[in-house]
Amino acid sequence: MVSPGGSLLVAWQLKDKHVLIVGGGDVASSRLESVLAADARVTIICPSTGLHPLTKQFIAGPYQITYHDRVFGGTEDLAGVDMVLTAIDDVDQSRVICSLCRDLKIPVNVADIPESCDFYFGSQIRDGPLQIMISTNGQSPKLANIIKRKIEKSLPEHTGDAIEKVGKLRAMLKERAPGVGGEVSKRRMKWMVDVCNSLRIEELAQMDEQTMNKLLDEGWENDTVPRLRGLGIQRHLPISIPTVSTAMPTVLTFIAGFTCASMLLLSRSR
């Protein structure tokens, strides 16, 4: 029933948490971007000679970053730290940092040394509130990347917008019908599911505050989801209207049939 050998994929919360990054190269800069996107406070320890241009840009940017131009100094660098990411070439130093973190029960990821990692990173997609992670559990980072691009192409346009709008509608509904747990909670959840099932992602993304109020007034209050026409949302058709390029084969086939018949009949009539 359970397929073993996997990882536990989770969305770690770093808001106002303190992340230490040891190293400043290209891997460190990508780690930096990931933790800044999760609203972490960051400390970077790395001699300035080892800073990647991107890392420099982040340090100079409008972020919560404290930078120390030196190598890792020992336990005192771990005081008040909630997560440690190292990306340095010195394997022995990496192992020392990992061991200190384990003693202090600080989650740690050491780039390129799987056994020194409490967690791994994967290929990621971000579109507003939407985050998708693709992990091959270390089997093929390249395929993870190829799959990531396929998924990016398959997502409807404005998916991030749709999620944001639905989140807003949900918050407005909670204001209108407050309460945690029990019947009201269940009714809210059911209605939100109905809304998400009745409208396409492209349609949900078109909602504005007026539409949301109409949905709540006419829908929630009457325990239904109103028709699109009344909501001022443009119907999104899954089947596209034929364009010149898609209609062309049909036109050409008709002409071919027409021409064949003409030639056949004209040649016989002579």
Next chain:
Amino acid sequence: MVSPGGSLLVAWQLKDKHVLIVGGGDVASSRLESVLAADARVTIICPSTGLHPLTKQFIAGPYQITYHDRVFGGTEDLAGVDMVLTAIDDVDQSRVICSLCRDLKIPVNVADIPESCDFYFGSQIRDGPLQIMISTNGQSPKLANIIKRKIEKSLPEHTGDAIEKVGKLRAMLKERAPGVGGEVSKRRMKWMVDVCNSLRIEELAQMDEQTMNKLLDEGWENDTVPRLRGLGIQRHLPISIPTVSTAMPTVLTFIAGFTCASMLLLSRSR
């Protein structure tokens, strides 16, 4: 440059780690499945009256589960625990457990109380070594689910198999050309990227050990990726061959053109 407000999506490693689950209802059973898939050792604390049939099935199954038929007892239940997941209705008890975990620096997730969570769960896809997580950062679990189904449909068949095969090829290559870091590491990585770029996922999934050896003998040794024909892999065509149903409109359009011309010419010839 950085889009804030997100989470840090990671693949947490639980092999031989000890996870405590407090609760035994349907949410707890889904947590249980997730951590068993990551090879965790699990302890469940829940009065037997509160066990969901699925949780019971897991407890009776061939898994590393220790079950205690009682409520949570306090700090002593957290000894040697690496992660805590609670899914109980008692909000006060949940907050107590969360606070104990924070004191002991044990990562904790309390179902339905976001502020008591160090991490969230999301919609997940699993196909062998492939794991995909979809998070809307709490905005819309239903849309996460809809997006999950869209992604499942968009993935090529046998994607999990392809990843497994590529992982095996990578291991065989590492045996043939061992060494960590430096030139050989770079050449290995580049060749693996070439292989993944040259073959489609459906084609990679067809590789057997013989194919892999051929790829290594003829490809790696000559610094190239051999053609499919020599590898015994069936070419996977992205454009499907027209079947009766897809060819029908074309045939009908031709007949329509033919008929129109015939009628026109025959009516004039009279």
